[in-house]
Amino acid sequence: xxxxxxxxxxxxxxxxxxxxxxxxxxxxxxxxxxxxxxxxxxxxxxxxxxxxxxxxxxxxxxxxxxxxxxxxxxxxxxxxxxxxxxxxxxxxxxxxxxxxxxxxxxxxxxxxxxxxxxxxxxxxxxxxxxxxxxxxxxxxxxxxxxxxxxxxxxxxxxxxxxxxxxxxxxxxxxxxxxxxxxxxxxxxxxxxxxxxxxxxxxxxxxxxxxxxxxxxxxxxxxxxxxxxxxxxxxxxxxxxxxxxxxxxxxxxxx
Amino acid sequence: xxxxxxxxxxxxxxxxxxxxxxxxxxxxxxxxxxxxxxxxxxxxxxxxxxxxxxxxxxxxxxxxxxxxxxxxxxxxxxxxxxxxxxxxxxxxxxxxxxxxxxxxxxxxxxxxxxxxxxxxxxxxxxxxxxxxxxxxxxxxxxxxxxxxxxxxxxxxxxxxxxxxxxxxxxxxxxxxxxxxxxxxxxxxxxxxxxxxxxxxxxxxxxxxxxxxxxxxxxxxxxxxxxxxxxxxxxxxxxxxxxxxxxxxxxxxxx
Numbered sequence: 316x317x318x319x320x321x322x323x324x325x326x327x328x329x330x331x332x333x334x335x336x337x338x339x340x341x342x343x344x345x346x347x348x349x350x351x352x353x354x355x356x357x358x359x360x361x362x363x364x365x366x367x368x369x370x371x372x373x374x375x376x377x378x379x380x381x382x383x384x385x386x387x388x389x390x391x392x393x394x395x396x397x398x399x400x401x402x403x404x405x406x407x408x409x410x411x412x413x414x415x416x417x418x419x420x421x422x423x424x425x426x427x428x429x430x431x432x433x434x435x436x437x438x439x440x441x442x443x444x445x446x447x448x449x450x451x452x453x454x455x456x457x458x459x460x461x462x463x464x465x466x467x468x469x470x471x472x473x474x475x476x477x478x479x480x481x482x483x484x485x486x487x488x489x490x491x492x493x494x495x496x497x498x499x500x501x502x503x504x505x506x507x508x509x510x511x512x513x514x515x516x517x518x519x520x521x522x523x524x525x526x527x528x529x530x531x532x533x534x535x536x537x538x539x540x541x542x543x544x545x546x547x548x549x550x551x552x553x554x555x556x557x558x559x560x561x562x563x564x565x566x567x568x569x
Numbered sequence: 570x571x572x573x574x575x576x577x578x579x580x581x582x583x584x585x586x587x588x589x590x591x592x593x594x595x596x597x598x599x600x601x602x603x604x605x606x607x608x609x610x611x612x613x614x615x616x617x618x619x620x621x622x623x624x625x626x627x628x629x630x631x632x633x634x635x636x637x638x639x640x641x642x643x644x645x646x647x648x649x650x651x652x653x654x655x656x657x658x659x660x661x662x663x664x665x666x667x668x669x670x671x672x673x674x675x676x677x678x679x680x681x682x683x684x685x686x687x688x689x690x691x692x693x694x695x696x697x698x699x700x701x702x703x704x705x706x707x708x709x710x711x712x713x714x715x716x717x718x719x720x721x722x723x724x725x726x727x728x729x730x731x732x733x734x735x736x737x738x739x740x741x742x743x744x745x746x747x748x749x750x751x752x753x754x755x756x757x758x759x760x761x762x763x764x765x766x767x768x769x770x771x772x773x774x775x776x777x778x779x780x781x782x783x784x785x786x787x788x789x790x791x792x793x794x795x796x797x798x799x800x801x802x803x804x805x806x807x808x809x810x811x812x813x814x815x816x817x818x819x820x821x822x823x
Contacts, residue, residue: 327589335684336593337586374816400691402816406699409813413804420806426692428684430589437654438680445660447720449703449729457817466701466727473723474716475703550667552674559663562628562656563711 319385319422323405325398325429326357329515333430341427345392349381350404354394374407382411382419398431402452402480432539433478436511439521441550441557443509443541446564448476453483453490460490464497471501476547476560479540483531491540492531498542502526507543507558510534523549523556573639573676577659579652579683580611583769587684595681599646603635604658608648628661636665636673652685656706656734686793687732690765693775695804695811697763697795700818702730707737707744714744718751725755730801730814733794737785745794746785752796756780761797761812764788777803777810 322341327333342348342358352368367384369377377393385391399405405426412419437444449470455463470477477498482491498506504527512520512535522533526542534540546564550557576595581587596602596612606622614620621638623631632647639645653659659680666673691698703724709717724731731752736745752760758781766774766789776787780796788794800818804811 332591332594333589333682335581335587335589339590340586398688400688400696400698402699405692405696406813406816409696409699409802409804409811410815412811413802413813420804421808423808424811426696428587428688428692430682430684431688434652434654434682434685438652438659438682441663442654442659442680444654444704445656445663447703447705449701449724450698451701458819462728462818466729469723469727470703470729473720475720475724548663548667550663550674554675554677557663557666557678559660559667561664562660564716565712 318388320390321381321385321408321422322392322425322427323399323408324392324394324427326354326394326396327430327515328397328432328435329519333435333515335429338427338429341392341425344390346390347384348392348394349377350394354396358394374404375411378404378407378411379415382408382415382422385422386418395429398429399426400428401431401450432480432514433541435514436509436521436539436541439511439514440509440523440541442559443507443543443547444476444478444560445562446476446544446546446560447474448478450478450480452480453494454481454487455490463494467494467497468501471498474544474546474564476544477542479542482534482538482540484536491534495526495529495531499526503545506545507547507549509541509558510538511541512538523558572642574644575635575639575662575676576646576679576681577653577662578646578648578681580608580648580650581684581769582651582686582689583767583773587689587769589683592681592683595646595679598644600643601638601645602648603631603645604648608650612648628658629665632658632661632665633669636662636669636676639676640672649683652683653680654682655685655704686734686768687795689768690763690775690793690795693765693768694763694777694795696813697761697797697801698730698732698814699816700730700798700800700814701728702732704732704734706734707748708735708741709744717748721748721751722755725752728798728800728818730798731796733796736788736792736794738790745788749780749783749785753780757799760799761801761803763795763812764792765795766792777812
């Protein structure tokens with residue numbers, strides 16, 4: 316081990332209420348913070364701690380810059396929204412270590428988990444992830460659309476609840492609509508669907524609809540979508556519906 | 570809304586480092602705590618707050634007791650290890666509300682998310698959940714073994730990484746061995762497998778092996794298992810291997 320240290324820290328979604336004690340301490344201990352600008356803006360400033368914001372799409376160059384900085388003997392933190400291991404910076408850091416100079420393998424690397432978006436959206440809605448589920452990124456930047464459809468088919472037909480990350484972006488306008496169409500081949504029209512947007516932030520919204528009525532245009536980059544299985548239920552209440560997937564499962568149709 | 574309030578609180582795995590600020594505040598605010606005894610033992614005592622421990626298998630009666638208590642106007646908390654929405658108490662509370670008296674639907678119910686075991690185990694290992702993944706309970710108490718095998722087939726053949734919850738118990742000794750056998754039909758022998766036991770506790774262990782060498786006897790009730798996809802990689806390091814699933818996926822075989 317060198318004296319260099321790299322922490323990859325999950326901030327959770329939304330505000331500081333979902334920050335863990337470990338993440339708070341790791342942010343405080345860092346000499347330098349790297350991350351997407353809006354995530355860095357969520358971390359309170361501390362004198363003597365440098366900040367290195369970068370653009371959303373620059374994961375590999377950000378990981379490499381943070382590793383090079385740590386290899387100089389600094390305590391460096393890469394901050395990530397949600398959990399760093401779920402469609403976020405931890406995999407990019409591992410990739411950079413594998414393909415980088417040998418010294419990077421000698422660094423002390425810590426991944427600090429966080430509340431990932433699907434847990435926060437599920438908590439707002441009830442317990443839609445209460446039984447077997449999948450998490451799937453709809454981004455076809457780094458995999459083919461055909462593979463995404465194959466995974467949607469497999470997950471829905473086997474009775475998994477499905478959490479959809481990265482449903483839409485300016486460069487990917489049609490993918491969510493196609494995914495919902497695909498899921499309609501496998502699941503009943505009444506299957507509950509949850510659109511959770513900016514959960515934990517001031518402009519949070521959580522909308523419960525059905526697979527038949529779900530409208531891709533209602534999602535943006537800050538939205539996480541949960542599509543129920545054939546078992547997922549909605550409990551009407553005056554204060555808003557509870558959506559949950561029972562702990563017991565009957566046979567799903569093949 | 571009545572004045573009654575029920576919070577279902579995720580403690581995260583292991584010690585207090587993974588508790589969120591929201592969970593800490595919700596535990597402090599409760600008049601009464603319900604939960605599995607060892608989880609309650611992790612919450613610091615507060616004068617005036619009553620404790621109602623129950624056995625691990627009594628989810629429905631615990632949920633009903635907590636709801637009945639809240640319906641008397643109290644602030645009641647049900648504590649759960651990990652995240653309450655992932656194979657834990659939130660679904661049981663929703664089930665109890667659906668089948669219970671109408672007054673229970675008028676309660677103010679809050680689900681407080683937590684770090685679920687697969688996020689903590691993944692963080693210790695690197696980023697094995699860095700791409701599409703499933704979470705599957707191996708308990709066949711509330712679903713058939715045939716359905717579990719169908720889901721293992723679907724997940725592995727479509728290239729999902731798989732997190733296995735509830736791999737074994739005294740009453741379910743053979744299920745994990747059968748699941749690993751089933752997965753060997755779909756995945757290469759060298760597929761990385763992680764056994765994460767008691768992560769965050771003093772007796773934590775994280776072992777990285779391969780699907781060929783994975784031994785079901787190495788798991789107990791405190792173990793969470795992550796089985797990689799065909800894409801998951803191991804980066805050897807002097808300080809222990811890093812396991813990650815790259816953000817980019819090539820086509821998985823059908």
